[in-house]
Structure formats: structure tokens, C-alpha cells
Amino acid sequence: MGLTPTKSYDDLLADGIEALTAKGAGELDAYVSGLNELGVQSPRGARWTAAMLTDELLRLSAGEGVSARAPLHPVVGRPFTAASASSEDLLRGGLLDLWYLVASANDVTDRPIGLKRLGRNLVLWRDAAGAVRALEDYCPHRGAPLSLGRIIEGNVSCAYHGFEIDAAGTIVAVPATPDCPLVGQAAVRVYPVREIAGAIYVYFSDKLGITPPEPSLPEELTSPEWSSFLFTTEWKCNWQVALDNRVDPLHGSFLHSGTFTLGYGRQDSELKVEPAPHGFSTVRNNQRGVNIDWHEVEFRPGNILWVRTEIPYPASAGGGSFRINGHPTPIDDDTTFVWFYRSRKISGWRRDMWRFLYLNRLEARAQTVVEQDRVLLEAISLEARNREKLAQSDIAVGRMRRLLREEADRQIA
Numbered sequence: 001m002g003l004t005p006t007k008s009y010d011d012l013l014a015d016g017i018e019a020l021t022a023k024g025a026g027e028l029d030a031y032v033s034g035l036n037e038l039g040v041q042s043p044r045g046a047r048w049t050a051a052m053l054t055d056e057l058l059r060l061s062a063g064e065g066v067s068a069r070a071p072l073h074p075v076v077g078r079p080f081t082a083a084s085a086s087s088e089d090l091l092r093g094g095l096l097d098l099w100y101l102v103a104s105a106n107d108v109t110d111r112p113i114g115l116k117r118l119g120r121n122l123v124l125w126r127d128a129a130g131a132v133r134a135l136e137d138y139c140p141h142r143g144a145p146l147s148l149g150r151i152i153e154g155n156v157s158c159a160y161h162g163f164e165i166d167a168a169g170t171i172v173a174v175p176a177t178p179d180c181p182l183v184g185q186a187a188v189r190v191y192p193v194r195e196i197a198g199a200i201y202v203y204f205s206d207k208l209g210i211t212p213p214e215p216s217l218p219e220e221l222t223s224p225e226w227s228s229f230l231f232t233t234e235w236k237c238n239w240q241v242a243l244d245n246r247v248d249p250l251h252g253s254f255l256h257s258g259t260f261t262l263g264y265g266r267q268d269s270e271l272k273v274e275p276a277p278h279g280f281s282t283v284r285n286n287q288r289g290v291n292i293d294w295h296e297v298e299f300r301p302g303n304i305l306w307v308r309t310e311i312p313y314p315a316s317a318g319g320g321s322f323r324i325n326g327h328p329t330p331i332d333d334d335t336t337f338v339w340f341y342r343s344r345k346i347s348g349w350r351r352d353m354w355r356f357l358y359l360n361r362l363e364a365r366a367q368t369v370v371e372q373d374r375v376l377l378e379a380i381s382l383e384a385r386n387r388e389k390l391a392q393s394d395i396a397v398g399r400m401r402r403l404l405r406e407e408a409d410r411q412i413a
Helices: 009-022 028-038 050-060 087-093 239-246 249-253 348-377 382-387 392-412
Strands: 098-104 113-117 120-126 132-136 150-152 155-157 171-173 193-196 199-204 226-235 271-276 279-284 294-300 304-312 321-326 329-332 335-345
Touching: 009 028, 009 050, 009 348, 028 050, 050 348, 087 392, 098 113, 098 120, 098 226, 098 304, 098 329, 098 335, 113 329, 120 199, 132 193, 132 199, 155 171, 226 348, 239 304, 239 329, 239 335, 239 348, 239 392, 249 279, 271 294, 271 392, 279 392, 294 392, 335 348
Parallel strands: none
Antiparallel strands: 098 199, 113 120, 120 132, 150 155, 193 199, 226 335, 271 279, 279 294, 294 304, 304 321, 321 335, 329 335
16 A cells, blocks of 8 residues: 655645635634644644745745746747748748747856747857847857857857857957957847846837837736736647637637636626727626636737736635736747736735645646646647638637738738
8 A cells, every 4th residue: 555645844834825725714813713723734843823824925926937938949940031922921920020038047058059039049148247149149250149159248259260250240359260250250140138027028019229129017926915926838839729718708618617716607708809008808798707707908019919818716715816917929930839827816814825735736727627638739730721610619819810911910011
């Protein structure tokens, strides 16, 4: 007979908090007395007090989440991206003149990393001051990936022959050839880059030397009233397939039925699309706060795209809701960098309690939903659109596609 694994302290505390929440505990004193009645041990073995619990929740709330990073792979191969010949080509690879989240901030260190986004090879690193830099991953000498090199005094040095390139894309040293006339030449494309809310954003454009507007951010990432976790991963599908899924509320009632957050509510609804200042919102006509019943698209051409979705927590978990903010970033025609922030408007010890439970178990439960999406969407080809039979439930999908098509037509013209 196998032995039953002993639960960790964190798990026992989370079990107690969830049990008390399901029973209706709402105030700090109720959790304190309830944990004592349940016999959940405090760190020092003494009875819980309000001060002790708030201190412990604050300690346990620190962290970014175990699934906060997608694998980053060295990039080799063709460093050039041909201009799109049609709106369809542009949409397949990703719209330009937009900020895209490309990596978690923790992935970028003082060592160069290579990654591909929108079919383009990038090298990212931190300079001597810790600022993130982004260039085309291409050494102007003989085409070796700069990401295979190293950082010298804040500049990226090619592993092949030691050419050094600064953050402005200029050749600053050619060690093998003293007094080389190439020194001082701007030779590598520079990408505008920002570090925001635990992530790295890059602006993609074919306009050389462009100074883009600062990224427009949702209140969930700018207001201290909100707390967020970043999630990233990679899926083997075109980014448009993943984006369709983000603006499709009714799939939650079918694909995700039986899950922790989306196993409730009706499966039949009529969707209503309502105009918003920079896009549109979508609501169900017969329920709100039960399943995926509301989302909003904010599309600012020349700046950024956001899709905001409201996800409810069941009554047994205390009710309320959290939001998902983000949109998929194309890697290439067949691969997508999927990312989003999970955010909740909550404060004080309740914020710390939510963050602790998220790190301990809520993220793992949410991963069940993400994995269901991944398996299904990786089985859908972009070419399936040629044989689609869309229904009223796809009204937001149609609106999203139309916005993207209009912008693609404008960029190609």
C-alpha cells in the first residue's frame, strides 16, 4: 500500500482558506477564527492572529507564477523579411505599426537572447544601465546571429569575428581590423523597445527611424487598484486563429464546461456588439458574471491592440471576477506567442490572499482551460476560413476580422 504524500504548509493553508471561503467567510476575523478552529498550523505553531495572517499572506503573495514564461529558442536562418504583397499576406504574418509583447522581462538579461516575432529575428539584451535593447539579429559582417555572441560594455559582440554593435545599430568596433572604416556605420535595424508591467514590448514597422507613440495601456496595468500576473506560452497555430478565440464568448460554455471558472451558465445566447471609443464590446443577452459574458476590444492603429475579457469566480470561491488582457503575438505563419495578464481589482489582505491562492492553485486550474484552447486551436488551420459557416454567435469574430482587414488594406495601399 502506497503512502499518502504529506501536504505542504502552503497547501494546508490554502485548503483552509478555500474551505472557509466556501462557507461564506468574508472578513479577516472570520478567516483567523476559522483557521484556528480547523487546526491549520501557523508558521510559529501559535494560534493565528489578524496581524500574523496578514503578514503571512503578504509573504506568500510574492511571485510571478510558475507558468509565467514561454521557452525562448536561439534563432538561426534567413534574417530578412520580404514586404507583404497583399493584405492577406500581411494579416498572416502580423499587422505592422503596432506594439507587441515579445517576452517576459525576466527572460532578458545581460546575455543576448534571440527570438522570432512577426517572422523577424530579434536580439534582445540589457545594457550596462539595465535598459533593454532590441536589434535585428544579424551581424552586418557575414550574417551570423548576434544572439550567439556576448555583451561587452553594453554592446553586443558577434561570436564569429567580434564585431561590436551598439544599441543604435552602429558598428563600434572591429577587433580583427584596427582602424576599420566600417566603424561608425549604422548597419543593423533598431527596434523601439519598452519594459512595462513585467514584460518587453517591441514596436514593429517597416518605416525606418520611426519614433512610435508610447504604448497605450489598460487601467488593469496602470492603476494601483489592480494586481496582475503575466502568462506566456507558444501555440502551433496562426495568430489569427488564437485571436478569433479571444473574441468568442460562447466557446467557454462548451469547450470549457466542467472547469473551475467556466462550468456554469447557459449555452444559448444572442450576442450583442456595442461600439466603444476604440473598438467594441460584446455581451450576452441573457446572463452576466456567470461565464465569459463580456469582453472588449481596444484597437488603436499605429499603437496597440488589447482584448479584455471578464472571467467570473464561482460562489464557492468567494465570487467576484478577474480580467484577462492581451492579444496573441505572431511568431511566424504557423506559430503564435500567446500571452495575457490575469488581473483583479482588489486591495489589502484580500489582494495578498488572492495572489497566494493564485500561485498555490488557481493558476494550475486556469491552465486546464488554456490547455483545452491550445489542443483545439492547434487543430484548426487558417485555411478553414475558406469553408466556414458562421452563425450569430460569431458576430464579434466577424467584427474583429473586419477591423484587422481594414487596417491591413490601409497599410498595403
